[in-house]
Amino acid sequence: ADKLKVGYLRVMDDAQAIVAQEGDFYKKQGLDTELMEFKSGTDLIKAIVGGQVDVGVLGFTNAISWASRGADLKVVGGAQRGYHSLLVRDDAGINTLADLKGKTLASQSQGSTADTVLRGVVLKGADLKEGDVNVMGVSPAVAVQSLVGNRVNAAFLFEPYDRIAQLVAPVKQIYEVGESWPFPCMVVITSGKVLESRKDDIWKALDAQQQAIELLENKPAEASKLIAQYFIAEPTLKTRKQGDLPRETVIADAIKTQEFTSKVTDKDIERMTELARIMEGEGSLKTKDGKPFDVNTVLDLEWQKARKL
Amino acid sequence: MSNGTRIGGYKKPLAVVLAIAFILLVWQLVALTLPDFLMPGILPVLERLSESVRSGDFYAGLMGSLARLGTGYGIALACGVAFGLLAASLNFFREVLRNVIVILQSLPSIAWVPLFLIVWGFGNKPMIVVVALAAFFPAALSVMNATESVHKVHISAARVMGASPWGLVRRVYLPAVMPELITGAQLAFGNAWRALISVEMLVDFGKGLGRSLSFSGDTGDMTGVMANILVIAILAALIDQLVLERIKHRLLRYQYV
Amino acid sequence: MSNGTRIGGYKKPLAVVLAIAFILLVWQLVALTLPDFLMPGILPVLERLSESVRSGDFYAGLMGSLARLGTGYGIALACGVAFGLLAASLNFFREVLRNVIVILQSLPSIAWVPLFLIVWGFGNKPMIVVVALAAFFPAALSVMNATESVHKVHISAARVMGASPWGLVRRVYLPAVMPELITGAQLAFGNAWRALISVEMLVDFGKGLGRSLSFSGDTGDMTGVMANILVIAILAALIDQLVLERIKHRLLRYQYV
Amino acid sequence: MNLSFSNVYKQFGSLSVVDNFSAGFHSGEIVALVGPSGSGKSTLLHMAAGLEKTTSGTIETDAQPVTKPDPSRTLVFQEHALYPWLTLKQNVAMALEFQHVARKQAYERAATWLQRVGLDGFENYYPHQVSGGMRQRAALARAFIAEPEVLLLDEPFGALDALTRLSLQDVLLDLVEQARPTVLLVTHDVDEALFLADRVMVFSARPATVLKEFNLSHRERSHDLSDLAAEKREILSLLGIAVKHESKSEQSDKLAA
């Protein structure tokens, strides 16, 4: 059979895709897969639209902003619930979200799911307006670097970078979006064309990822061994207070904080619709007829129905 | 003594207009063969443009880009001219400096971005430095080369007529290097503009035309992509033709009569 | 009749060597004043380079970049020369085409990236097209301009001597346009190289020097950033000086005696 | 070969350059054409060479109408028309190669001719490596080597210093004696015309008409022109110059006109 090209981002949210590859879960399903890394969801979605990648695990805002322009995309499963924390430097004098006014904050590139949530939910919730906070879009690694080098006052981060930052930089967490506004951050996306022609393969991939999720949820230490080198290049991490920690330990801890799930619930769909309204407000989502975007048009949840999740 | 088939007079503006019409035609034809979300036609793009001009978003991006361009280009021109004139007074070391510039110039200015981001962190500063760097090299090189190519007989003639050193600089050196200086400044502008758009596309900070372009691309908004491309192309052409060419015609009047 | 202070003979290579030494010296001095993670010195960077050369990573990136460059540049040169010669046979429409090129050229080639990515999706194709586009414009323009500036008296002289049309093309037109063609090809190479690195930094696909540079930047790996910058600078200089300059000296021998 | 003009008119656009010119020229004869700058002398030669069409009237060689250039009618151009990318020998040989003479033989004959015009030792120099006078000599060799039956010389000795000029005049006389071509010689130098020509035609200002023709074929050729003092005075006065020292104001008036 044809190779199935799976796109992923080097973040904990995509751990299921990586574990399924490293733990040979795809292979056990009889799939010949190739894992392709992307720097951001905005890049990965282009590859799915262009047909260079068959299926990817990424933020769902990418899917709806492209679908609203006419691209044929389908969300076929869930992956992870949003866990994004706001870290501030100890010396920045920030204790609440409102204190961010006039400060510099590292986020992800504009248009990404994290950035949309940051602007549309987090900052808005604290009554901060566009321009109140100096937001810059960088890669998570650079965000950590910037915190260490005191080039930003705060960063909006997710695992494992959130954990790494707390270990290596003088920072504290003042907010965690998963606690106050849980949302289906990462989903499995494919194009309508692929779903039509290779439905079996996609479902097999979803099955494999489901197994990977079980491993992540139940045996984080084992899963950590499979994926730790993806996030920390050196075998140990030099921390500020705990000396050198093995990377597996750091990653296992990070896995534990995550909530992986392959089911998209009705509550999730509500959140998605809410996010779609936020994006329409921002202008990054626009339907041709100007009507509100219906998220159901990109959902294809047959797999989870068939598997009775 | 050329082939003599160059076009003059009223035909020149006509050719420009036809060229624009040709480009728009090709665009519209491509748009007709591709689905809308891959390539919108001219009308929706113009609508989008007028909409964003009305909404004010447009100005924020425009002003951000022009501020960076102005600062970077201004610094580069001033430093370039000063550097070039200073180097003219050196002898062998000038040749070394010229080679330093030639070597550094072979590096695409965008390649400096990761370095500057790490050294200065995110913000306007590394972007402006990249723009300035892109413009500095051609400006400095052109002044350096121009001071060398002043005709010896022009200097001798002024000396025979009793010119003072300052009179020599003001009335011979300066007008003599002017053509190359202006060419250098135009070249520098092209480089600065390219560097600006690239760095704005690469660095996700502040408002700017490049950033707005890459954002449109990231969200699959082809109408936005085409609108931004249009603005970038028109702006470059306007600045070059209306501002730089005017200054050139004014300063080098004698070449155009 | 220049000022006569240009440097010749053995002093030219000396100036290049001193220029390189000067750059390395400045780098090392900056490295000494900044912390290691902001700016490594020369030695760790060279170590990193030799390490990556040994590990083979280096070749994958190098080959990826060179393949894109070669394909894009090759296509651009071939199309540019053909287009330029074809345009030479047109009359007024040539002026229109020239303006089309001038307008499109004012757009930074990187600005096409979002468009091409959407139209062709991720992959080598949009990158190669951007590189080719960046090189096509100067190549085509130089050939177009060159065919126009062939001296009329050179053509008349050949006709008086009884030249056949093909003899005229081969023995007069071709050698006459050669200098501008080569200048255009060198300009095109510079553009192609810049576009390649930018597009590789911007588009996260495949292996390449630009991607490796931006990856180093994203992961805060300054040693990697400097190593990549070094490779990019050296490679551009090598290709330009060793390959293109050689071809130029061979084809334009008569200008150098 | 006899060359004849019958009622030749020539206009460039609305500018009338030659006005009803009729004349016959015969084998072995040197006819000098003198006249003010811009009067249309070069245009006459270009028409005879077949490079320009007449507006009306015909030009014939031995009763064959001239319609296009032919190696039997060779023109030495007023401007420098050597190919910069060829050595002097290759330049001269080109006249033969265009007529399908084998390269080796062409080179040998070219070397012989370069020797005759005093350029032995400079065969492998490029035009830019030799002086203007030497280039002019090579251009003459290129014309002579094709053994033309009609030789059209447009100020061939203009760029030469007195010594070289005299020696090349002798080369020309020698050639005419041996091969007996029909020679039309445009010159500004009345002494030269008087020394070389069998007939001198004095042209008016544009449009060119013949003011007077002088037949000198009876006299013994000599640089001592005292026998021709009357003719010289008349030619100069036809050209608008009074021989005696005139009052300044009249002079300036004439120049300003």
Added chain:
Amino acid sequence: MNLSFSNVYKQFGSLSVVDNFSAGFHSGEIVALVGPSGSGKSTLLHMAAGLEKTTSGTIETDAQPVTKPDPSRTLVFQEHALYPWLTLKQNVAMALEFQHVARKQAYERAATWLQRVGLDGFENYYPHQVSGGMRQRAALARAFIAEPEVLLLDEPFGALDALTRLSLQDVLLDLVEQARPTVLLVTHDVDEALFLADRVMVFSARPATVLKEFNLSHRERSHDLSDLAAEKREILSLLGIAVKHESKSEQSDKLAA
């Protein structure tokens, strides 16, 4: 003003250009310097102007050593030395402006002088808009306007056609009659030397030494040179030209040497 050379030697590197030249020149006198190309005539004038230092020996004006250029000693350059960015009037006026004459007055006097050399109506043309001969006239006006006491003319009439040449010679004679400067005139044209000069100095090939001096101050000036036929013949033979028709082989030998 008297100009005197005492035992002047000049070397460029190891190239000896002037060899023990001593001579005195007096107010109101025109001395023609003739000699082969490259013999060092221009170098002599440049030294007299103060633009070049002597290697040994002294040059004095009225017992004052010449060390630097001064408007009282004006040089008209062999090459075109007008400033392309100034109109003819501005060019001529510049000679006065460098001596702090007010602009308005300088322009008025410049216009008068342009009229004297037959350029009225062309005051506001740029050099590239007028013919070579007209440029040469403007250069002469620029020299004459400063009312120099020593006038150094380096082939001032070389680029002119016969008509203009004769008329400008008259302008020069007129100027000398009125202002009585000391005139050194380098020329290739023996007839011109014989017509204009009070004395003719014939130089050898490099290094320049005086072969012979002819004093003509007794004769009435006339274009009819039949009285000076003997002198002409001698000068030409000193310059290496036999007047009578020589055999070709000897000629070529001489040229090739």
